[in-house]
Every structure is written in structure tokens, then in C-alpha cells.
Amino acid sequence: MKKGLYSIGGIIILLIAAFIFVLVPALAGGVSENRLPAYGSYNGVPIKFEEGTEFHSLSMQAVQRMEQQGYSFNGDYASFFYSMAFSQAFNQVVGPMALRDLTAQSGWFATDSAIDRALINQFYNESGEFSQALYNAASDDTKRKNQEQVVNALDAGRSYEDLFGSFASVKETKLYGLKTSSAELEFIRKMGSEVREFEYAAFSMKTLPDQEIKSFAQKNADKLTKYDLCVITVNDEAKAKDVLKRINNSEITFEDAVTTYSTKIAGDSDSGKITQNRAYQVEILFKDKDKASEITSLAKDAISAPVELTSSWAIFKCLGDSVKLDVENDEDFQAAKTYIFANEKGFVQDYYTAKANDFIAAAATSGFNEACRKFDVTKDTTPSFALNWNNDSLVGRSTLEDKAELKGASTNEAFLKAAFKLGQGEISAPLVISSTDNVVVLRCSGIEEGGTAAEDAARLIGPEIANADSVAVNSAIQNSPKIKSNSAEFMSVFTGEKQ
Numbered sequence: 001m002k003k004g005l006y007s008i009g010g011i012i013i014l015l016i017a018a019f020i021f022v023l024v025p026a027l028a029g030g031v032s033e034n035r036l037p038a039y040g041s042y043n044g045v046p047i048k049f050e051e052g053t054e055f056h057s058l059s060m061q062a063v064q065r066m067e068q069q070g071y072s073f074n075g076d077y078a079s080f081f082y083s084m085a086f087s088q089a090f091n092q093v094v095g096p097m098a099l100r101d102l103t104a105q106s107g108w109f110a111t112d113s114a115i116d117r118a119l120i121n122q123f124y125n126e127s128g129e130f131s132q133a134l135y136n137a138a139s140d141d142t143k144r145k146n147q148e149q150v151v152n153a154l155d156a157g158r159s160y161e162d163l164f165g166s167f168a169s170v171k172e173t174k175l176y177g178l179k180t181s182s183a184e185l186e187f188i189r190k191m192g193s194e195v196r197e198f199e200y201a202a203f204s205m206k207t208l209p210d211q212e213i214k215s216f217a218q219k220n221a222d223k224l225t226k227y228d229l230c231v232i233t234v235n236d237e238a239k240a241k242d243v244l245k246r247i248n249n250s251e252i253t254f255e256d257a258v259t260t261y262s263t264k265i266a267g268d269s270d271s272g273k274i275t276q277n278r279a280y281q282v283e284i285l286f287k288d289k290d291k292a293s294e295i296t297s298l299a300k301d302a303i304s305a306p307v308e309l310t311s312s313w314a315i316f317k318c319l320g321d322s323v324k325l326d327v328e329n330d331e332d333f334q335a336a337k338t339y340i341f342a343n344e345k346g347f348v349q350d351y352y353t354a355k356a357n358d359f360i361a362a363a364a365t366s367g368f369n370e371a372c373r374k375f376d377v378t379k380d381t382t383p384s385f386a387l388n389w390n391n392d393s394l395v396g397r398s399t400l401e402d403k404a405e406l407k408g409a410s411t412n413e414a415f416l417k418a419a420f421k422l423g424q425g426e427i428s429a430p431l432v433i434s435s436t437d438n439v440v441v442l443r444c445s446g447i448e449e450g451g452t453a454a455e456d457a458a459r460l461i462g463p464e465i466a467n468a469d470s471v472a473v474n475s476a477i478q479n480s481p482k483i484k485s486n487s488a489e490f491m492s493v494f495t496g497e498k499q
Contacts, residue, residue, distance in 0.1 A: 036493055039090055040485040042097045047090060049490075058089035079495045086487065086494075091478065098477045099156040099163075110154040118150045119143075163473055164466075180465050185457040188465070192386040192395040192451035198419065198442045199368055201359060201377045202405035203352045205437040208340065214327040216347060217336035221325040224336055227282055227296055228320035229274040231267040232257050233312045240306035240313040247303065247315075254303060254317050265312055273319070278335055280343065285309050296322065349432060352439040356430035359441055363427055368443045382406065384450060387420045394464050396451055408435025418442070 038046035039055065047055050062085040071081060103109075123138070125131040138146075161176040217224060232254070234240050243261050246252050252260065258272035266285055267274050274282065283292040287308045295304055298318035306313050326332050340347060355375070363371035372379045385398035391410040401407055409415045412435070418428045422444035431440045452460050491497075 037489055038486055039086055039490045040094070040483065040487065042094045042484075043101060043482040045097070047093055049086070055089055055093050058092045059085055062088050079491070082494065083487065083491050086490070090485070090487070094483050095474075095477060096152065096156040098480060098482070099159040100152060101482070102159040102162075103155045106159070108155075108158050110151055110158075114154060115147065115150055118154060119146060122146050122150075164470060178466075178469050180458075180462050184465065185461055186454070188394055188461055189452050189454065189457045192388065193449055195384040195386050195448060195450035196420065196422075196444060197384045197446035198382045198422075199379055199445050200382065200405070200443070201356075201368075201372055201375070201379055201441045202433075202438045203356055203359075203377065203440075204405075205345075205348050205352050205439060206341075208337075208348060208351065210333075212351060213333065213337050213340060216340060216344070217325060217327050217333075220344075223278070223280045224325040224332065224339060225279045225296075226323040226325075226335075227274070227277050227279065228318065228322070229267075229277060229282070229295065229298075230254065230258065230272045230317045230319055231274055232262040232272060232315045233265050233267070233309065234261060234263060234314070235312060237306055237308070237313050240315055244303070244306060244315050254315075257315075263312060266309065266314065278339070280339060285314075349439070353430045353432070356439045356441050360427055360429070363441075363443070368427070380405070381445065384446065384448070386451060387416060389416070394461065394468060405436050405438045405440060406433060409433055415440075419444075423447075 036049050038048045040047050047053075049056050049059060066081070066085065072078075120130050123131055123134040125134065164177050232240075232243060234243060239261070243257055247254055247257055255271075258264075258267075262272055264272070276282075279292075279296065282296060283289055286292050286295075287310050291307050295307065295316045298304060298316065300318055300320055302318050304316040306315055308314075325336070327336060359371050359375050359377070362374055366374075369379065380403065382403060383399045385400050386395055388395040388398070388410065391397050391401060401410055403409075406415075412431075412433060415431050415433065418431055419442055422428055422442065424444055424447055426444050428440075428442040431442065432438075433440055
């Protein structure tokens with residue numbers, strides 16, 4: 001954030017860098033520029049893709065960069081790449097416009113001497129000296145454009161320095177920009193001053209013992225009964241009644257009606273046969289779940305009245321008798337397993353939470369290592385880390401998220417609260433890490449002082465605070481109500497979708 005700028009080139013580079021949020025590929029021609037609407041505007045000033053404009057120039061620079069990186073704009077993703085390129089260029093244009101607007105509101109303006117000093121830089125020779133010959137060789141138009149660019153850069157640079165600071169300083173204090181107080185540095189430093197290390201055992205919830213699957217399935221066998229059904233789906237009730245009337249009058253068979261009338265949003269696309277035919281799968285088709293029992297109770301060859309599904313109307317036919325679950329049958333066992341992991345995660349979690357509690361009881365009497373051996377789980381250790389929501393760089397990032405079982409733990413409030421309540425040697429209750437499907441038990445193996453030393457706080461934490469400030473300012477500018485985007489209409493014309 002508090003980065004300074006001496007040269008106009010430096011100002012322009014940093015301004016551009018501050019407003020690039022996405023790296024993008026390039027664009028291609030094919031559309032007459034005078035037919036394109038403005039891509040957007042800032043404070044009512046249109047930003048158009050026209051030869052000679054900054055937006056045009058920056059867009060073409062994006063083209064060249066991304067082509068050099070190997071992006072192709074002749075394939076399926078061409079439109080997407082074009083859109084990204086224009087978005088980048090637009091951000092590069094409106095960012096400095098916003099900064100110049102801030103400068104204008106302050107009443108500041110670049111003096112003639114400041115402009116002259118900056119212009120001289122445009123005519124330095126290879127030895128780093130001003131060249132009268134280079135100046136004399138430049139056309140009046142070139143000199144005019146140079147002056148315009150210099151004034152724009154100085155105007156934008158003034159607010160940039162006021163917000164983000166400069167290299168110029170008095171002793172160790174940088175001129176301009178937001179400052180970081182010693183109290184703020186110390187507060188943030190202390191947030192990361194206590195670090196902890198843990199041993200942990202993880203119980204994966206991605207598997208279950210076969211016997212647990214069978215036991216649960218037998219208790220919930222009705223959910224897994226298999227039905228032999230065929231369905232005709234249509235858009236509305238009136239159509240469903242008309243089709244049913246034709247079937248009942250023997251004007252058409254049910255099977256032919258599937259081919260002739262069905263929209264086929266449920267069942268096999270050719271035969272209309274329900275292939276996801278377990279009871280729980282059939283039930284989810286219906287808007288009113290109670291209606292499912294009317295269909296599953298149909299006798300063989302019986303045809304149902306019209307019934308409303310979640311997104312259409314349907315007529316069902318029973319093709320054969322239902323088949324009860326047999327957990328010793330491999331197909332039924334696999335169906336039960338699929339059902340449990342898709343729909344009964346609470347059961348799986350309860351099973352492993354109970355197992356983790358047994359592990360904790362064993363660890364309390366015989367030690368953590370012995371409990372790991374007894375329960376056949378691998379003990380692992382975390383890196384030392386501070387209490388740090390979302391692993392924020394202000395507090396100090398750790399490699400905690402590199403642990404496969406703990407990925408997502410840095411935004412798991414229950415995990416962090418439990419971990420940092422533990423005393424030395426204490427063992428946690430079971431902790432569910434939903435992001436990795438694990439139940440974890442922690443043992444606090446170390447509490448010590450860490451983080452950034454007081455004498456290093458300004459050097460190490462200061463830049464992180466500056467970066468956070470910079471992100472906030474950039475976000476505020478990009479969300480300014482003065483910035484209007486017309487990207488959707490622009491792209492529809494550019495890609496030829498809208499003639």
C-alpha cells in the first residue's frame with residue numbers, strides 16, 4: 001500500500017497493477033468499431049473501444065500478452081477470453097480515472113515546473129541525460145500527447161501517493177499515505193504471539209464397515225425397495241388427462257404414448273422405464289411426497305391417475321412386482337451403501353463420533369500413542385500455529401491447511417475454539433471436519449510463544465497491513481457508483497450475437 005513513485009513510468013505501472021484483478025487473454029477483430037456501444041463509463045464519461053483511446057490501446061496490449069502466453073482465440077473459449085480482456089482493460093482505465101477524480105475534488109493541480117520535470121524524462125538519451133536532439137525530433141503531436149499523459153499520471157499519482165504512500169520518508173516514516181500506528185502493530189503482533197502444536201488422530205467418514213451398512217439397511221429396508229415402473233411425463237394436468245383418456249379408450253397403448261407424448265424428463269428416454277427405481281429415488285420425483293405411496297402400491301399392469309411431479313405431470317404404469325431389499329445380494333448392498341453416504345451422513349457421523357469417543361477413553365487411560373495403535377489410526381502432528389481465522393497473513397500464515405484431514409479447519413469455528421481451549425496435554429472431544437469428511441481428536445502437545453518479534457513488527461507486519469488497506473481501497477474504488485459497466489451488451493455486439 002505505502003509504495004511511493006518517483007517517475008511517471010513508475011506511477012503508471014503501479015496504477016495499472018493496482019487495478020488488475022484477473023489475468024486475461026486477448027481479443028480479435030471482426031466487428032466494426034463504430035457499431036460497438038460504449039463498454040462502460042466513469043462519472044458519465046463513456047469508455048469506448050475506438051482507435052486512439054486508452055481503452056483500445058490497453059485491450060490490444062492484453063491481446064499481445066495473452067497471445068504470447070499461448071492463448072488461442074479461434075476456439076470454443078474465444079468469447080470468454082475476449083470478455084476477460086476487455087474487463088481487464090476497463091479496470092485499468094477506470095482506476096486512474098477515479099484517482100484523478102479524487103485529486104480534482106481536493107483542489108490540487110500539477111504545477112508547470114512539475115510537468116516540465118516529468119516531460120524531460122521522456123527525452124533522455126542512453127546515457128541518462130536530457131537530449132535536445134530527441135526533443136527537437138519529436139513532433140508537436142507527440143509532445144502534446146506526452147504532456148497529456150504526464151498531467152494525467154501526476155493527477156492520479158497525487159491521490160495514489162496520498163492513499164498508498166511513497167518512497168520519500170523522514171527518517172523511517174514514509175511521507176503521505178495511510179499510516180500504521182505502533183499500537184496497531186503491537187495489537188496484531190500479539191494476536192499471533194501464542195502458537196500451539198497438536199497431535200491428532202483422524203477417522204475418515206468416507207467408509208463404513210460392511211456390517212454397519214447391512215444393519216442400517218435392514219432397519220430402513222422400505223427406503224430401498226425396488227419398483228418396476230414406467231412413466232409418461234407431460235407439461236400440464238390437462239394434457240395428462242387427455243393422454244390417459246386415449247389410453248383408457250384403447251386409442252393408443254401406454255408404450256406408444258411414451259414415444260408419442262412423453263417429454264421424457266423422468267425415466268429412460270426410449271422406454272420411459274424408471275431406472276432410478278429404489279423407493280427413496282421414486283419418492284423425490286413427486287411434488288407431494290405422500291403421492292409416491294399411491295404409485296408404489298399399484299398392482300402389476302395398473303395405470304395411475306395423473307399425478308404432479310416436481311416439474312411436470314405424469315402417468316405411471318406398474319410393470320411388475322416390487323422387490324424387497326436383500327443385503328446379502330451384492331447389487332442391493334451397493335445400493336444401500338450409496339443411499340447411506342448420499343442421504344444418511346448423520347448416521348455415518350454418529351458412528352465415527354462414537355468411535356472417536358471410545359478412542360478418547362482409551363487415550364485417557366493408556367495414552368494417545370497406545371490408543372492410535374489399538375484403533376489402527378495413524379497419529380499425525382500439526383505445525384505450530386496461532387489462532388488465526390482463515391489463515392490470514394496479518395496474523396501469520398501456517399501450513400495447517402496442508403494437512404489433508406484438516407483442510408478447511410482454519411475456517412471451522414468449532415475446531416478453532418476447541419483447539420485453543422485445550423491445556424497442555426489435554427485431549428479434545430470429537431471434532432467434525434465436514435470439508436474433509438473426517439472426525440478428528442486433538443491432543444495439545446505444545447503451547448509456546450511465537451509469531452513476530454516486537455523489533456520486527458514494523459518490517460514484517462507493516463507491509464501486510466498496507467496490503468490489506470490497499471485491497472480495501474481498490475475494492476471501494478471498483479464499487480464506486482460512478483463506474484457503470486455495459487459489458488453484456490458490448491460483448492453481444494462484439495461477438496455477433498446481437499446484430
